[in-house]
Amino acid sequence: MRAVLVLYFKYFFLWDDDLATSIYHTFVALCYLTPILGAIIADSWLGKFKTIIYLSIVYAIGQVIMAVSAIHDITDTDRDGTPNNMSVHVTLSMLGLFLIALGTGGIKPCVSAFGGDQFGEHQQRQRSTFFSIFYLCINGGSLLSTLITPILRAQECGIHSQQKCYPLAFGVPAALMVVSLVVFIAGSNMYVKAAPQGNIMLRVCKCIGFAIKNRFRHRSKKYPKREHWMDWATEKYDKLLIAQIKMVLRVLFLYIPLPLFWTLFDQKGSRWTLQATTMDGNFGQLTLQPDQMQTLNPILILTLVPIMDRIIYPLIKKCGLNFTPLRRMTVGMLLAALAFVAAALVQLEIDKTLPNFPSASQSQLKVINMGNTEIAVTIPPDAPITVGAVQASDDYLTFENQIITVSVGPATTTTLKLTKGMRHSLVIPSDPNSMNLVDDLTSKPQEGNNAIRFINGMTTMVNVTNFGSIGPSSVSDVFLVAQGKRTFNITNGVQRCEYSKDFGFGGAYTFLIPSTFTWAQDCANMIRAVEDIKPNSVHMALQIPQYFLITAGEVVFSVTGLEFSYSQAPSNMKAVLQAGWLLTVAFGNFIVLIVAEAVKIPKQWAEYVLFASLLVVVSVIFSIMAYFYTYINPAEIEAQFAEAEDLEPEDKETIAMDKRDSIQHTYENAKQTKM
Incomplete structure (x- = not known):
């Protein structure tokens, strides 16, 4: 669904780029904030299995509401295509997105942790393989969705009239969510279902709160220092819980x-x-x-995950390099930074091809000569320009003043009032005294479509396919056509000719029917095409390097991070730490909101460079933090504490000495594998 979501905001609700981006990332952030709720429910009450089932139902309901929100009667719209009851559509969409965020967020920390529960401590290799397969399955679905959902969106459907089929694009995922839930429930008897451990999140919060309060209560020097600030909770809470919280806090600190x-x-x-x-x-x-360019991400993941897992990582190990999980994550961050450098370079190429639209204080004007003789046009303070018969001036003229004087030849002079921030075409027929000022587009046509219009220079009315009747010396409305070859039938009711043109992406054209138009001749060659906005010329293939780099970064960062979070978490806090990992995604999306809405960087390439630079700095900070992290085996530590709790006091002292020796030995070994 996310594949088409930002385009839904932009083209259905007609929101601008920044607002569409902000709402998109707000939704994504919510999807990764709600895992905390899912983790609490799973670990405290329902267990992972039931939590997945119940919140998947919420998820499916949200998808259905999204599909309903996109249904509207095209006849009940404003002139710009916006539904008159837009507030209803927005309300339904936001409700649907909220339920989806609640559902998907609730199951996110449970699904991967539930999969990890299916393996014993002696099956670490199999568990590692599972996380890779798990990620492959996610991206297999992502591949199908980013291929199919944009196709569903592009279909024509609607009530009374045809429109982009967002209801179908949202409805199919809703149906598939229901199917997947049925399949998951069908395998119930085959699963290992770990029982909920009680309200572990509440216990953790209370323990941390008591440790902080107790520490500040005993600030005086007469109280001896303790090895860790969490040790101030030993008066009230058992040492096993404190040790488990220490493990979680060490990992969460790395997540910053x-x-x-x-x-x-x-x-x-x-x-x-x-x-x-x-x-x-x-x-x-x-x-x-x-939106189909996003298919590169899952395609590359399906390719890179097995290559990394079976070839690259073993090869690095054979070379004697210790490519630890935290080192992998650092490399992933640097690859993501390089991806945004590549995106900035692509954006610079795009910017070179974009039209120079007027600012809020400027106006622009193009001259179109519909007469059958060349004319000289003077618009002070610019130098005179010559416009050939049935042709347009080469480019738009830019004016700071809105009142201008136009002279055509020596005899005709008129005063025109332009509109700030607008583009205009000055249509001059055979009789210059009948010149006409019309508005032009001030942005590229949406969704890669082409904006076209016809100017009838004849003294009789003509009919053009999709445009209807165009009166003498009149300009038609603007009509959008997709990329590809399009044929237009031009007729006066008796005679007829065809005009064909191949369209690219994002162009705007004015087709001129000259006053000398004769049906007996090859009429198609008599029609002149004026290019108001050049079509997109930078190819989408240039995005491939940035997608490759970001996906390679994802493989070594995200897959590793999922496994690292599970392996370093205590047995009763697997879902909690998974939720903490997912929380980093939420905070990342909030950063996008700040930049998109608050910073408002005018040049997109500069925003890309800013993000890349920040990530490089953060990568250095993370590598320093990772250097001082010592890998642990939570099961061993928990076993040692649990064993010590069951012994007599004198035996506990012996166990404690052995434990210190064991921990010191583990620490010395871990130093060899530090980042």
């Missing part, structure tokens, strides 16, 4: 720099998709929609 990776990664569904709308998606026999 991680949100910035997700800040960059999740923009492939927003900024990068919007970037693709200004590019050429023609790949010969295949034409890609802007």
